[in-house]
Amino acid sequence: MxxxxxxxxxxxxxxxxxxxxxxxxxxxxxxxxxxxxxxxxxxxxxxxxxxxxxxxxxxxxxxxxxxxxxxxxxxxxxxxxxxxxxxSPAEFDPAVAKGTITISCNHHERQTLIPQFSARLRSAAPHARLVLLDAAGHGNVHLKQNQCDIVLGPVGIIGENFYRRHILTDHYVCVMDPANALARGRITLSAYCKAEHVFVTHNGEWQPLYIDVLKAKGIVLEPAITLPSHDSLERIIPGSSLIAAIPHHLARAMQGGLHIAPLPFRVPISIDMYWSARTAKSGLHKWARSLLAEVAKESAVAAK
The missing domain is CATH 1.10.10.10 (Winged helix-like DNA-binding domain superfamily/Winged helix DNA-binding domain)
Structure with missing residues (x-):
């Protein structure tokens, strides 16, 4: 050659x-x-x-x-x-920065982190644009195909050209109608297993993390309802005997008056932020990643 x-x-x-x-x-x-x-x-x-x-x-x-x-x-x-x-410019000033920040995430992050992040972004960097993609189990594909700059969620993306930062640890809780019999006192594992369950599978591309924990105990649940996303839980559960295991931060963000109760077992949810070498040194994206981490830290403190 x-x-x-x-x-x-x-x-x-x-x-x-x-x-x-x-x-x-x-x-x-x-x-x-x-x-x-x-x-x-x-x-x-x-x-x-x-x-x-x-x-x-x-x-x-x-x-x-x-x-x-x-x-x-x-x-x-x-x-x-x-x-x-x-x-990328050696010095970065968000007040005059222009560009687009594209984030791939799920309903959980859009309800718990993105609202505060968006407000901070618009205030500090008014000329920057924010684009959100629905990850739905494909966040790794979005990042590898350069469709997004950041992936948020409980995913694992492996590769020499990808970077990871842990920003939040959540855990599952149980939500139900306040009139549900399980809302009275602590839920036992036996009572939980006998309940009518709602599963959220992100368009069938994701299995809730607690399912494997239950299978390890020899427990297999049959859901009464399977949903593609968490966004309709607040309209489906009220007035019914249905229960759903969802992330604690998401349950806190819901406005439907659902009762929140601890599960009879604990399953942590690691919310991580991933990005690639393409934006690793970009001033705008480095700043955006720091802002997301800051918002997540404040969210974790507020949830305690």
Whole structure:
């Protein structure tokens, strides 16, 4: 390989390489970038010549990466992050900062952390924009495909180019109508198991963490109702004998007057913040991450 053969390798080409790798499709990458598929094909052909490798081969309706391509993508992610970090201003002033902060999270974080974060953001950085994505079990995909800057929630994202910061430890509690017989006194494990349960599965993509704890005890619950999100609990539970195990911080944020009771077993929920090398050194995003951590710390103190 000669020096000149690397001329087609620029940051735009590297972004295209990573996107095709993540989506496993030329057409999907073209749609995401709002360009013709021929533009994607042309860029990949230039990279194929530069690295003397096919990079992608057809497989069904999509493409799969070669071993050389997978290694290049790892390098490309880090390189893109480093270049974007160098392009960020050395000094950051939120009052004049412009840009977008995209956060992927679930109903729990949108109800408990985002309202205060949004208010602080708008006050300190009025020219910055906030975009929220519904994680629904796909937060790791949103981050790896550069659809978001931050992922919040009880997820695990592994990789050399991803960073994690623990910001909050929550735990499950039980919510029910105040007239429910279980609202009188402490709930025993036997009474809890006999109750009518509501499960929240985030569109079927997530299993509540307490399920595995119960299975370890040899207990398998059959839900009376399964919901895609927590957002309708306040309208479904009142006037019924239904109960639901949900995060404590979320239960505190509800306005429906539901009774909150401890579960007969304790299951912690680790709320973590993830980001990638792409925004690791960005002034706006570093500031936003610090602000989120500050809001989470204050929320934890208020919940005690």
């Amino acid at each position: 000669t020096i000149n053969s690397l001329d087609p390798v620029d940051i735009g080409a590297l972004r295209t390489l990573v996107l095709v790798y993540d989506l496993q499709s030329f057409s999907s990458a073209a749609e995401r970038l709002n360009v013709n598929q021929s533009t994607i094909s042309y860029t990949v052909e230039r990279l194929r010549g530069a690295f003397q490798d096919p990079l992608f081969v057809r497989q069904g309706n999509g493409v799969t990466a070669t071993e050389r391509c997978a290694a290049l993508v790892l390098w490309a992610r880090e390189t893109i992050g480093q270049i974007e970090g160098l392009a």
